[in-house]
Amino acid sequence: MIFRHKVFRLFTEILITVKSSVCAPEITFKIILLYDGFFFIPFSLLQGIFFPCEIYLFNIQKGNKISNSLCLYLTLYKRELNFKAIKLFQEDNMGEIFSKVSEKEVTSAIVSGFIKEFEKIIESDVIIVGGGPSGLMAGKELSSKGKKVVIIERNNYLGGGFWTGGYLMNKITVRHPGEEILKDLGIPFEEFGEGLYLADGPHACSKLIAATCDAGVKILNMTTLEDVVLKEKGAVGGVVINWTPIETLPREIASVDPIALESKVVIDATGHDANVVKKIEERGILKTKGYGAMWVEKSEDMVVKYTGEVHPGLVVTGMAVSTFFGLPRMGPTFGAMLLSGKKAAEVTMEILSR
Secondary structure (H helix, E strand, C coil), X not given: CCCCHHHHHHHHHHHHHHHHCCCCCCCXXXXXXXXXXXXXXXHHHHCCCCCCEEEEEXXXXXXXXXXXXXXXXXEEECCEEEEEEEEEECHHHCCCCCCCCCHHHHHHHHHHHXXXXXXXXXXXXXXXXXXXXXXXXXXXXXHHCCCCEEEECCCCCCCHHXXXXXXXXXXXXXXXXXXXXXXXXXXXXXXXXXXXXXXXXXXXXXXXXXXXXHHCCEEECCEEEEEEEECHHHCXXXXXXXXXXXXXXXXXXXXXXXXXXXXXXXXECCHHHCHHHHHHHCCCCCCCCCCEEECHHHHHHXXXXXXXXXXXXXXXXXXXXXXXXXXXXXCCECHHHHHHHHHHHHXXXXXXXX
């Protein structure tokens, strides 16, 4: 027998519900019968039901339109109530669940929505390159203060290592006072030891992403930094970007020119890579020292302390700080990432107020 998929799924769910209710003869079965305009069941078949039953009828008729009519045959075998057969009539008249929208309308909505928003972010107050915990935190803080902020992220997802913690074990640690930010974001955590707190990586990351988006930050994911815009006296005035997939193709195939976005300040939140700083280093303007070996206790304090403006219009945050100044790495603990992002926002606000 052929069923329309939506109706078949509907009655499959009913069957599971009824079977889960069958426990003992003294239990009253609740048979839920749904109909959409017309329902009938031969009373002779009910004689095969030996246990007491309560019949519930729910009308699923859409408006005044009588769509599908159906007949249910019920039998009882070994204390299990089964749908012996479901006969569907006038199947072509079955009501729809979703609104009527064509493929071209879906495409039009995506294109027009993206272009409309993209035109608004061609020029902004702050561009943050890197959507990890430091970049997200800086963006949230700045946007909450009324600044126009765009985050450039080369992956199709935000959060960086905040999702997975260390060694693909998706728990993250923060040291005091990092837990205060977890509280502000509504992230559940527990105290693992004195001054050390443990949280669920996916929960923490999704909360931070949501808070950043809720603050008004705009995101350009799958977007790669190709270069920087340098203005008067070599000050950073924006970024040059392209689609991430372009850089994976051979040059002779992917000869696609990038485009530029302007901003008053650029924040390098690209982690150990320090991509923005290195674009300027390529021109002999700056010199990075490279990050050092792991030393958790020293690294976190120093990363927050050294977060700041390293070139006119360029602020470094997170592990980009470690790479630029030659500081120790910290591994899978994220208190400094969050606090560094917050400090980067404070430094940027000072720059914008000049």
